[in-house]
Amino acid sequence: MISSHRLRTVLEAQPVIPVLRIERAEDAAPLARALAKGGLPAVEITLRTPQALEAIRRVAAEVPEAVVGAGTILNPKHFAEAVAAGATYIVSPGQTPALFDAAADSDVPLLPGATTATEIMLAAERGYDILKFFPAEQAGGAAFLKSLASPFQGIRFCPTGGITPSNAATYLGLPNVVCVGGSWVAPDALVASGAWDQITALATEAAKLKTA
Ligand SMILES: O=C(O)C(=O)C[C@H](O)[C@H](O)COP(=O)(O)O
Numbered sequence: 001m002i003s004s005h006r007l008r009t010v011l012e013a014q015p016v017i018p019v020l021r022i023e024r025a026e027d028a029a030p031l032a033r034a035l036a037k038g039g040l041p042a043v044e045i046t047l048r049t050p051q052a053l054e055a056i057r058r059v060a061a062e063v064p065e066a067v068v069g070a071g072t073i074l075n076p077k078h079f080a081e082a083v084a085a086g087a088t089y090i091v092s093p094g095q096t097p098a099l100f101d102a103a104a105d106s107d108v109p110l111l112p113g114a115t116t117a118t119e120i121m122l123a124a125e126r127g128y129d130i131l132k133f134f135p136a137e138q139a140g141g142a143a144f145l146k147s148l149a150s151p152f153q154g155i156r157f158c159p160t161g162g163i164t165p166s167n168a169a170t171y172l173g174l175p176n177v178v179c180v181g182g183s184w185v186a187p188d189a190l191v192a193s194g195a196w197d198q199i200t201a202l203a204t205e206a207a208k209l210k211t212a
Pocket of ligand 1: 019046047048071072073091092093134160161162163181182183184
């Protein structure tokens with residue numbers, strides 16, 4: 001059911017997963033190419049804009065070096081649409097029984113969200129040992145996440161939301177953090193102006209961050 005090995009491989013391969021909000025579908029491929037060039041081939045394209053599915057389609061078709069994931073997946077319909085568009089992994093800010101059921105029927109792995117002990121336990125019951133922690137800073141930050149390590153040994157997180165170059169290292173230094181997600185490597189202004197070299201430079205810096 002859950003291809004957690006594949007997801008683990010993706011998340012362990014880079015310290016930062018760029019979280020992308022695509023306004024123009026034609027930006028998606030050059031953006032993914034620029035990030036991959038900087039050492040961040042896996043990206044999460046959020047379903048927050050009408051162009052998101054087309055953006056996923058373009059990256060899947062045009063950027064073989066990228067690993068395209070879909071984010072902001074809230075229900076089975078989103079899950080199916082993202083997979084049909086070519087997403088190779090699925091990210092949700094949370095979890096529902098319906099979403100878990102959709103993932104159980106699919107070869108495409110899910111990274112579900114959890115921010116409370118109960119949500120972590122519900123996801124663990126479904127077999128998940130890597131979870132998104134969103135919105136990381138607002139939900140309690142690195143201190144909160146650190147305190148989850150002891151009761152939930154074997155569960156690791158990808159904190160996302162409010163992560164910046166100045167706090168990323170603190171999260172990545174925790175034993176229960178596999179990688180972080182963040183939008184800072186693809187600022188709207190640089191994407192809008194097609195400043196792909198600058199985005200590659202931001203990705204190169206982010207890719208140097210070390211996990212514990
Ligand atoms: O839509 C989702 O499922 C998300 O994951 C949202 C992202 O976590 C944030 O948009 C990234 O947060 P920032 O790095 O603070 O900009």
